Amino acid sequence: MRLVIARCSVDYVGRLNAHLPSAVRLLLVKADGSVSIHADGRAYKPLNWMSPPCVLTEGEGLWRITNKADESLLITIEEVMHDSTHELGVDPGLRKDGVEAHLQVLLADRPDAIREDLTLVRREYETGIGPVDLLCRSGDGASVAVEIKRRGEIDGVEQLTRYVARMVEDPGLPHPVHGILVAQSITPQARLLATDRGLATVTVNYDALRGLEPSIPTLF
Structure with a gap:
């Protein structure tokens, strides 16, 4: 899992368009390819996300994540405060009741x-x-x-x-x-x-x- 803390703005372009203005946020890139954007609140729920299968392309100051439906999540990065990658291994999964x-x-x-x-x-x-x-x-x-x-x-x-x-x-x-x-x-x-x-x-x-x-x- 990759953890990035950055000041960024986010635009979702697809069937519905959405915009998140510039702020400091946590960006999660998981091993399954999903990308999600989090604020310091809302418990586990991200502000926006792209579920797999999708492709992340990193450019100078811009992340572009696209899926098979040709929808795009555009993350404009102004400043990176933290960037680290961690190997979590295979999760055993939630034990069912x-x-x-x-x-x-x-x-x-x-x-x-x-x-x-x-x-x-x-x-x-x-x-x-x-x-x-x-x-x-x-x-x-x-x-x-x-x-x-x-x-x-x-x-x-x-x-x-x-x-x-x-x-x-x-x-x-x-x-x-x-x-x-x-x-x-x-x-x-x-x-x-x-x-x-x-x-x-x-x-x-x-x-x-x-x-x-x-x-x-x-x-x-």
Whole structure:
């Protein structure tokens, strides 16, 4: 990971244009190719970013990051205060809680509960930046990466985006490669971002998968 602290302005040019005026910010360049711009606030959320696959080109005082959709993130650098690179190695990934782990087991046995034409290839398929929960095959022979969450949020979409980007570059997988975020509930923001990234979203009923009656009794 590369960490750069610089006084810079930022312009995003694409379907929507956005501008960040000059200020001191943290620029993160990750091993997966993503670039994000952070202020000293907003917790983990960047001010702007470009997700992989994208290409970073550094010129004199200007970073240009472009993606396959021909969108550009332009970072005009006025002053660099810190620039360092650190090797983090392969992250073991977030350990899932009991519900997520059990959902993975249940859906590995019943991939048709996600989509009727899916068959399981393997669980915990290693992408090089962490394992995707399920690698499946669709009826037309395409590879399908399935990431399982208890609650589907933007972080889950970002994670799946990174996995799919790596799997697209894997010559050992049948192409194309699609991605599905599966959860008991999915936020509207996550659904919107997933659609924008070309990913599908599916909600599943945990109790139904376990063969249990609904936890909340009904009158009829």
